[in-house]
Amino acid sequence: MLARAERLSAGARAMLDAVSVFPRRADAWALQGLCGVASAGQLAECVANGLLDDLGDGYAFRHDIARRAIEMMLTTSHRRQFNQRALAALLENGDVSTGRLVHHAVEAHNLAAVRELAPIAAREASRVGAHRDAAGYYEIALQQADSLPVIERAALYESHAFECHLIGKIDDALAAQGQARRLHQADGNRLKEGDSLRWLSRLSEMGDDREAAAAFGAEAVAMLEAAPAGPELAMAYSNLSHLAMLSERVEDTLFYGEKAAALAARMNRPDIASHALNNVGCVEQWLNPDAGRLRLDQSLEIALQGNFQEHAARAFTNRACFEITQMSYDAVRPVLESGIHYCTENDLGTWRDYLRGMLADVQLRQGQWDEAAATASDVIDNERTTTVGRFxxxxxxxxxxxxxxxxxxxxxxxxxxxxxxxxxxxxxxxxxxxxxxxxxxxxxxxxxxxxxxxxxxxxxxxxxxxxxxxxxxxxxxxxxxxxxxxxxxxxxxxxxxxxxxxxxxxxxxxxxxxxxxxxxxxxxxxxxxxxxxxxxxxxxxxxxxxxxxxxxxxxxxxxxxxxxxxxxRANLAGLTLRQMQVLQLIERGLSNKRIAEQLTISPKTVDHHVSAVLGKLDAVSRGEATAAARDSGLL
Structure with a gap:
C-alpha cells in the first residue's frame, strides 16, 4: 500500500494525505474546500490506484489501518495544518456534528476551539444517550480547562463525573467529583460544595464503600441545612433516604424521602420527586405492597416523561426488585426486558448489567438454567462491568x-x-x-x-x-x-x-x-x-x-x-449446537484455550460451555462426559 502511495503524482499524494486526517470518511465538499477544484482529478488517481473508495458523495480508505499508516507519516506541522484546514471547511457546513469538529480541533492543536467545542459535543452526546462519548469529550475539555474560571472548571468536572458514573467508571467519577468539590471549597461556595458532597456519597455507595457514603451524605446535609433550602438540600435528603433504603431502615427512608419530596414539590423539581418516590416505594413494599408498587410506577413515569435517564434506570431496577421480592416471577419479566432495553439504548452500562443479572436469577429460579448461564456469563465476562452491576x-x-x-x-x-x-x-x-x-x-x-x-x-x-x-x-x-x-x-x-x-x-x-x-x-x-x-x-x-x-x-x-x-442422561441432555461442538473438541483432547481458538470465542465462554456440558451429562470430569456421550451415540 505504501509503495502504491509513493507512485502517485505529487498532487494526488497530497490529496491522499489530506483524506487521511478524516476518520471513517471525507466528504467531497469538505475536500473541495480543503484542496480546491483540482481535487477531483487527484482523488480519481487515488481511486484508480486502489487506495481510496469513491462513495459517491465522499471518499474513504479501503482499510482504516491504511489510513492510519498514511496519517502517521505526516509531520506534526503538516498534520496540524491539514486538520486546521479540515476544521475550517467543516465549520462552513452547519450540519456537521460537533464531535467531528472536536476531533479536528484537537489534532490541529487549536486549543481555543477545543475549549469551545468539546463541552458542546459532550452535551449533545449525553442528550442522545451516548454517555461514553460524552465522558470522552468532557475529558478532552478538561485537558484544556486550566485557564477557565473556577466555576466553569468545577462544572466541567461535575459533568465528567456524571457521565463516568453512568457508564460504570466509578473511580474516574469519584476523582472528578473530588476535584469539583475542592474547587467549590476554594471558591467559598458552600452550596455547591454541599452538592458535591452529596454526589461523593452517591458515588461511594456505587463503589461499594458504604462507610464513606454515609459520612459524605451526613456532611452534605449538615452543610446544606445551614444555607437557604434549595434543590441541593432536597437531593441530599433523598440521598440519605436512598442509603437508608439500602440498609432496610424503613423509618429513616420514609422520613428523609418525604422531606425530599416536599421540597421537590415546592421547587417544581420532578427529577428529585422521582428519586424520592423511588426510595419510599421500595420500603413501602413491607408496609403496603400496593402503595409501594404505585409509588415506584409514579417514579418511573416521571423519569421517562422528563428524560431523567439515571432516575429511569434506577426506577426500572427497583420496580423489578419489588416484584422479585414479592415472588412475582412472571410479572417481573416485562419490567426487566423493558429496563434492559432502555439502559442499552441510553448507554447506561451499570444499570443494564444489574438488570441482566436479575434476569439471570429469575431464569435460574424458573428452571431455565442454560439461559441463566448465558445471561449471567455475558455480564461476568465484560471487563467493564462495575462491582455493583456485577453482583x-x-x-x-x-x-x-x-x-x-x-x-x-x-x-x-x-x-x-x-x-x-x-x-x-x-x-x-x-x-x-x-x-x-x-x-x-x-x-x-x-x-x-x-x-x-x-x-x-x-x-x-x-x-x-x-x-x-x-x-x-x-x-x-x-x-x-x-x-x-x-x-x-x-x-x-x-x-x-x-x-x-x-x-x-x-x-x-x-x-x-x-x-x-x-x-x-x-x-x-x-x-x-x-x-x-x-x-x-x-x-x-x-x-x-x-x-x-x-x-x-x-x-x-x-x-x-x-x-x-x-x-x-446424554440422550435427554438437550445439548445446544455450540455445546455439541465443544463436546466434540473435548473428546479430541483439546484444552479450553485451544477450543476457544477453534471456535473463535473467548476462553471464558468456553469455560461456561464446558460447565453446561458437564452439568447436562451429570458428569464430574471431561472424561466422564465424553464416555456418556459415546454410550448414547452422541459421539
Missing part, C-alpha cells in the same frame, strides 16, 4: 454452578466473599448467606459457619422472601432448631415451615420454581421426596439429588431410584 450475575452464576456440581463455582464464591467482607449491603449479605448455607447442606462448606452467617444476615433483614429463605436453610442444616417467627415470611416459606409442605410445593409449582419446589418436598413424606428426586434429576441438579438420596437411605426409605443412566 446479581455473580450470584446467579455461582448458584447455578453449585447446583450443577461444577467445581468452577469456587472462584465465584471467593469473589462474593470479598465483596460481602468489604461491607456490601444487606441484600448482598443475605443472598451470600443463603448460598453458603446451600453449599454447607450439600456437604461442601462448614455447617456451623453457615449457621452463624444466617444469624448475622437475618437479624436486620426485612424482606419476606429473604427471611423465609434463610429460615428454610437453617431448618435444612439443623432440623431441631426452631423456624422462628413465620408470620413475616413469604407465603411458600411460611406454609413449609409450619408443616404444610404440600401447599408450599403447590405454590412453588404455580410460581414455576422447580428447584425451590424440590427443596420443599424434601421436608415431605416418602412420595414427596421421590418427586423431589425426579425434579432434581430433571434439572441436572446432581449434588442436591445425591444429598437427598443420602437422607432417604439414612431414614430407611427403600427402592430409591439411582438416577438416570449415563446413556439416558
Amino acid at each position: 446479581p450475575a455473580l450470584l446467579a452464576l455461582a448458584k447455578l454452578r453449585l447446583r450443577r456440581g461444577d467445581p468452577s463455582a469456587e472462584p465465584l464464591f471467593a469473589e462474593m466473599a470479598r465483596l460481602v467482607g468489604s461491607g456490601g449491603d444487606l441484600q448482598m449479605l443475605s443472598s451470600y448467606a443463603a448460598l453458603m448455607a446451600e453449599q454447607a447442606w450439600l456437604g461442601l462448606a462448614d455447617r456451623q459457619e453457615a449457621l452463624a452467617l444466617i444469624t448475622r444476615a437475618e437479624t436486620p433483614v426485612r424482606s419476606r422472601a429473604h427471611v423465609g429463605e434463610l429460615a428454610l436453610w437453617r431448618t435444612l442444616l439443623s432440623p431441631d432448631m426452631p423456624a422462628g417467627d413465620t408470620a413475616e415470611m413469604a407465603t411458600p416459606y411460611r406454609l413449609l415451615l409450619t408443616g404444610d409442605w404440600r401447599s408450599a410445593s403447590a405454590l412453588w409449582s404455580e410460581l414455576n420454581a422447580p428447584y425451590e419446589r424440590g427443596l420443599a418436598l424434601i421436608l415431605g413424606d416418602d412420595e414427596g421426596q421421590r418427586l423431589a428426586l425426579d425434579i432434581f434429576d430433571g434439572l441436572g441438579a446432581r449434588p442436591a439429588a445425591q444429598r437427598l438420596r443420602d437422607i432417604m437411605r439414612k431414614n430407611g426409605v427403600g427402592g430409591i431410584a439411582r438416577g438416570p443412566r449415563r446413556s439416558t
